Amino acid sequence: MSKLLCLLTFIPLTLVILNSYQYSDNWNHIKEFLLLKYTFSTLILVIGVGILSLIFGVGTAWIVSVYEFYGRKIIQWLLIIPLTIPTYIIAYSYYDILDYFNPIYIWVRENYGSNFLILIDSLVIYSVVISLFTFVLYPYIYLSTKASLSIQGNRLIEAAYTLKFSPFESFLKVMLPVLKPAIIAGLSLVIMETLNDYGAVEYFGISTLTIGIFRSWFGMNDLTSAIKISTFLLSFVFLFLILERMLRGNERYHNKTGTMYRLKRISLSKKKTALAWIFCCTPIIFGFIVPFTRLISWALYINFDSSNLDIIGGTLNTVLLSIISAFLITSFAFFINFIKNFYNNQFLKKLGFLTILGYSMPGAIIAIGILNFDKLLSNLPLITLTGTVFGLTFAYLIRFLAVAWQPLEASMEKQCLTINQAARLMKRRIGYSIFKINIPILKKPILLSVLLVFIDITKELPLTLILRPFNFDTLSTLTYDLINQANFFQSSLSSLLIILISFPALFVISKQLNGQQ
Amino acid sequence: MLKIINLSKNYNAQLILDDINLTVQNGEIVTIVGKSGSGKSTLLRIIAGLELPMRGKIELKNKTVNDGNTFINPEKRNCSLVFQDYALFPNLTVEENIYLGKNALKSDSKIKDLINIAGINTLLKKFPHQCSGGEQQRIAIVRSIAVKPGILLMDEPLSNLDYELKFSLRQIVKKLLIESKTTALIVTHDIHDAMEFSDRLIVLEKGRIIQEGVPNEVFKNPNSKQTALLFGKANFIPLKYLKDSKRSFLSTDDNIQYVCIRPEQFKVEGLVGDQNKSFEGIVKSVREVGFNYQMVVDWNGIFIDVQTNLKLKIKKDQRIKFYPDLDF
Amino acid sequence: MLNTILILVLTIIHFQNILYSEINIYTHRHYDSDKILFQKFTDFTGIDINIIKGSADQLIQRLENEGMNSPADILLTVDAGRLYRAKNKGLLQSISSDVLIRNIPESMRDKDNYWFGLSVRARVIVYSKERVNNRELSSYEDLANPKWKGRLAIRSSNNIYNQSLLASIITANGSDEALKWVKSVRENMARKPRGNDRDQIRAVASGIADIGVVNTYYVGLLENSSNGNDVKVAEKVAILFPNQNDRGTHINVSGGGVTKSSKNKSEAIFFLEFLTLESSQNTFAKNNYEYPLRLNKNNSDLISKWGNFKSDKIHLSKLGENNAEAVKLFDKAGWE
Structure with missing residues (x-):
């Protein structure tokens, strides 16, 4: 039963991949003119965002975990906040940033000619987009690194100190390799998000593979080619995931539960405090404060009238949909993990790895999968996936299962495995194990899963856009509509609401993480 | 080597260390014994610079490393720490772990000797999680000695190991310390570790040093019930019943002079005995353990643990005569 | 009334059906x-x-x-x-x-x-009132003239408006001519194609480019924006309806x-x-x-102000027919 349930989530993706073997006349054209270019741009973007996010994500996590300085507590919490801003919103909140380069552009053109300008232009665009992506995506690395530091890092840092490494040396030479698994886990989330973006790269004119998918799908009216490109993209993701597994290898650390001492943070001098501030505040300012204040300043222009009523419905829809889906998805992940754990099911064990596939697919491709699946189901009465909240939730399940899965799997493995086996030996019913043992023990990771999925769904755009029911708007679809009309002022309100709704969730997450120390 | 003056430490409102004064001489091996929660691990962490004291002064090699005005960072202090959970780097091999320390040079033949003494020369290419608990412990100790610390701090070095392993490891650890001429301060809750390793013993109770001395002397001359109990079962008999005892202490709980007598110090004479020095009591419970009886005897309302060999057949509710051997 | x-x-x-x-x-x-x-x-x-x-x-x-x-x-x-x-x-x-x-x-x-x-929307040329004389160009074909090298702002070819414009040029001049046109226009771009039609207007206003290709109503939206900067931008540019002497402006x-x-x-x-x-x-x-x-x-004042124009009379289904071809031509010319 649970196996069937699991397989259900893979059907849409399988349909997509199966369809990619169909013949398409445009494929040769795409291979000749586009694929290389798209791959190249995608690689530059991914590598750029990856490196910059690593610098900011790992750097800030290290600074707030190991050093003590004025304002550390507030900075530690502010560093997570940019996570509330989706890439398409940060892109349009900086829509005119390139205008500031105009004087330089004109100077370059006058002195070096327009060919050189095009070169400079590409350079500027890539740097801007890479920076913008970094400033909202680095928190994934920040969070995973910080959690790893607080769970197993403390003692190892102390060990490094006693082996005569200065804090900075112990970071570079000793702790970076230790943190590698956590850092890579965060990095893979950053990369997936980068690959999934359409709005921002479209606006700034960077032709990534995702752009290619949409261009073949819509421009050439060729879904098959679009699916071929996404399978190509997927093979990259797959490669990366396998590489990641290999890198993690046998470096799992068996944590001895001893007394946990709080790491004595090293006080920074005034000068170094200033440096820490500059480094930590850069992403906070550019990833949150600037876009947020701009959105607010735009919102001030809005004339409130009946046309703004949409936003109330949109907010309600967003909140309800996100909460319900987050609970369903977490329950699903919990249930499958529990069965896996309780019966020591090998089949389900291998599945964890596959859940991440859904997360790495562009939302639009998952939507195609759902549409295909729906067609297959159309002979059955009562089940419609497109245009129903049920279908939308199912799509979210495929997309975000991995988000709920990861924290649950790890902590259930660590905390409940033997208890579940004991309960089974005592011939306890499954219900007893679930409600009396697992849920109380795993309260924290369950909450974490729910909140993370909640935030992700609140920001989600492509799936919602394609699969939603009639007259059904969420904040993200409202924002998208208004941005499409280049109506930035109006769109600022829904954007702000997306950010504000995620706030409480994020606050709880950060409290949890800081509490772990 | 190490000098601690008036050191105190609190967490929130609770006093963890209360006015500690302590000196460790060069080449000396000192053990701090205390129950869990007595503040002994915290003391080590403060010496290593991993935590800040509330007040007090710490000197290493006549250099102040910590007082009201100075704080020397841990990596600049000349001491190294063996953690209770070993803190081996999971991503490094055993060999990389050992040579990780900044002044642990590959060319140093003394480190190779240490590796041989510790018996971990076959493990060098393995990762820590592929080694057993006892092996990890030896790796951690070798790693800490390899940096040639002025003083080696060890936090519960043997507590995670089983009995058999402990026994053989004690010998190895002692050998390692002596071979490398390392000054060491060891924290443990196991008195047998302390008896084996140390030149001097310090008893910590609720954040205070309550006794200090050569291990055997402390064993024979405990100055409080707490200290006595660290060494195992003990009977406390008021001095007034044992006038000729040479050893006694004043209990601060009830202001009475007590004599500490171990169960094995008693001689049981059966039903007859010397009226002058014998106690007479009723056996409340008796149990065979190995070659001995262990029993509880009711002597005028005071329950006394007594141990004796199996020569006499002793039954419950039997009346017996016994006396403490106070000659040594 | x-x-x-x-x-x-x-x-x-329709009453019968409307219950x-x-x-x-x-x-x-x-x-x-x-x-x-x-x-x-x-x-x-x-x-x-x-x-x-x-x-x-x-x-x-x-x-x-x-x-x-x-x-x-x-x-x-x-x-x-x-x-x-x-x-x-x-x-x-x-x-x-x-x-x-x-x-x-x-x-x-x-x-x-x-x-x-x-x-109906018309895709027109906007030009800087300061730097361009409206006699310097009159048609979409003129955009390919090398004299505009480094002076043209136009958005990405992912956009349907550009795809339709090229489809109409394919219909009028044939694929081969159209490909030449795309290649030359790409050479003339002031910067990498990006942003929406508004951004092209802003590019012309700011001096990065001298001419741009946009849909008329974007100019209207800017002129009537509640943001003062937008209005200023709109004031700096003028609209030119291309191809008035031959087939008419692409709509x-x-x-x-x-x-x-x-x-x-x-x-x-x-x-x-x-x-x-x-x-x-x-x-x-x-x-x-x-x-x-x-x-x-x-009866819109703004639209009336732009004046009457002659529109391309090709049947609009041609735009659909030639859409995929247009996308391929863009790819061949390397117009992102």
């Missing part, structure tokens, strides 16, 4: 003008309107997958090419309506009556059709008819700066 009567007449004609009713619309249009018109339609007829907004492409995909189970009655898009595509995929149905045929010029509706244009329509699966066909037809009424047409012009179907007959 006349409009009210007309609506009443229409209501009576309880609603229509479901898939629309790519997301403009305030539509909100106003939908409300007006419901007020007059009692027919409720349900909408799903999305990009035309995604909506077409959705229609395709839903097949005959689709709840949609009407598909509204912002270009003729997508309607042409929907027709070819068998998603629309032919309808007969004298009102639609009378109100819509022949080139702006499907010859088999599958889809109908409802409002496209936003339009719609009744879906094959429609279960409320007569209400749907009624709705399309309603949008072609003069009052509705004026709403498009006034609120959204689009041109009405009868190009030179409108």
Whole structure:
């Protein structure tokens, strides 16, 4: 039963991949003119965002975990906040940033000619987009690194100190390799998000593979080619995931539960405090404060009238949909993990790895999968996936299962495995194990899963856009509509609401993480 | 080597260390014994610079490393720490772990000797999680000695190991310390570790040093019930019943002079005995353990643990005569 | 008044079907003008309107997958090419309506009556009032002239408006000429193509470029923006209607059709008819700066100010026919 349930989530993706073997006349054209270019741009973007996010994500996590300085507590919490801003919103909140380069552009053109300008232009665009992506995506690395530091890092840092490494040396030479698994886990989330973006790269004119998918799908009216490109993209993701597994290898650390001492943070001098501030505040300012204040300043222009009523419905829809889906998805992940754990099911064990596939697919491709699946189901009465909240939730399940899965799997493995086996030996019913043992023990990771999925769904755009029911708007679809009309002022309100709704969730997450120390 | 003056430490409102004064001489091996929660691990962490004291002064090699005005960072202090959970780097091999320390040079033949003494020369290419608990412990100790610390701090070095392993490891650890001429301060809750390793013993109770001395002397001359109990079962008999005892202490709980007598110090004479020095009591419970009886005897309302060999057949509710051997 | 009567007449004609009713619309249009018109339609007829907004492409995909189970009655898009595509995929149905045929010029509706244009947008050249004399160019073909090297702002070829423009050039000059044109225009770009039509206007205003290619209503939106900067930007540029001496300026329509699966066909037809009424047409012009179907007959001051122009009369289904070819030409020229 649970196996069937699991397989259900893979059907849409399988349909997509199966369809990619169909013949398409445009494929040769795409291979000749586009694929290389798209791959190249995608690689530059991914590598750029990856490196910059690593610098900011790992750097800030290290600074707030190991050093003590004025304002550390507030900075530690502010560093997570940019996570509330989706890439398409940060892109349009900086829509005119390139205008500031105009004087330089004109100077370059006058002195070096327009060919050189095009070169400079590409350079500027890539740097801007890479920076913008970094400033909202680095928190994934920040969070995973910080959690790893607080769970197993403390003692190892102390060990490094006693082996005569200065804090900075112990970071570079000793702790970076230790943190590698956590850092890579965060990095893979950053990369997936980068690959999934359409709005921002479209606006700034960077032709990534995702752009290619949409261009073949819509421009050439060729879904098959679009699916071929996404399978190509997927093979990259797959490669990366396998590489990641290999890198993690046998470096799992068996944590001895001893007394946990709080790491004595090293006080920074005034000068170094200033440096820490500059480094930590850069992403906070550019990833949150600037876009947020701009959105607010735009919102001030809005004339409130009946046309703004949409936003109330949109907010309600967003909140309800996100909460319900987050609970369903977490329950699903919990249930499958529990069965896996309780019966020591090998089949389900291998599945964890596959859940991440859904997360790495562009939302639009998952939507195609759902549409295909729906067609297959159309002979059955009562089940419609497109245009129903049920279908939308199912799509979210495929997309975000991995988000709920990861924290649950790890902590259930660590905390409940033997208890579940004991309960089974005592011939306890499954219900007893679930409600009396697992849920109380795993309260924290369950909450974490729910909140993370909640935030992700609140920001989600492509799936919602394609699969939603009639007259059904969420904040993200409202924002998208208004941005499409280049109506930035109006769109600022829904954007702000997306950010504000995620706030409480994020606050709880950060409290949890800081509490772990 | 190490000098601690008036050191105190609190967490929130609770006093963890209360006015500690302590000196460790060069080449000396000192053990701090205390129950869990007595503040002994915290003391080590403060010496290593991993935590800040509330007040007090710490000197290493006549250099102040910590007082009201100075704080020397841990990596600049000349001491190294063996953690209770070993803190081996999971991503490094055993060999990389050992040579990780900044002044642990590959060319140093003394480190190779240490590796041989510790018996971990076959493990060098393995990762820590592929080694057993006892092996990890030896790796951690070798790693800490390899940096040639002025003083080696060890936090519960043997507590995670089983009995058999402990026994053989004690010998190895002692050998390692002596071979490398390392000054060491060891924290443990196991008195047998302390008896084996140390030149001097310090008893910590609720954040205070309550006794200090050569291990055997402390064993024979405990100055409080707490200290006595660290060494195992003990009977406390008021001095007034044992006038000729040479050893006694004043209990601060009830202001009475007590004599500490171990169960094995008693001689049981059966039903007859010397009226002058014998106690007479009723056996409340008796149990065979190995070659001995262990029993509880009711002597005028005071329950006394007594141990004796199996020569006499002793039954419950039997009346017996016994006396403490106070000659040594 | 006349409009009210007309609506009443229409209501009576369709009365037999309107007992309880609603229509479901898939629309790519997301403009305030539509909100106003939908409300007006419901007020007059009692027919409720349900909408799903999305990009035309995604909506077409959705229609395709839903097949005959689709709840949609009407598909509204912002270009003729997508309607042409929907027709070819068998998603629309032919309808007969004298009102639609009378109100819509022949080139702006499907010859088999599958889809109908409802409002018109013209793709024009904007130029800097300071740096460009309007005698320096007169046609889309002039954009390929090397003298504009490093002076042209135009958005990405992912955009349907550019794809349709190129489709019209393919129709007029043939594929080979069109490819030459794309290559030369790409050489003339002042910067990498990016942003939307507004951004191209801002580029011209800021001096990064001297000329740009945009849809007219973006100029209208900027001129009437509540943001002072936008208005200043709009003041710095002027509009030029290209190809007035030959085939006319490229236009496209936003339009719609009744879906094959429609279960409320007569209400749907009624709705399309309603949008072609003069009052509705004026709403498009006034609120959204689009041109009405009868190009030179409108009551919007702004549009009138831009003046009358001659439009390219090719049948708009050509834009759909040549769309895929246009995309490929863009790729071959390396126009991102």
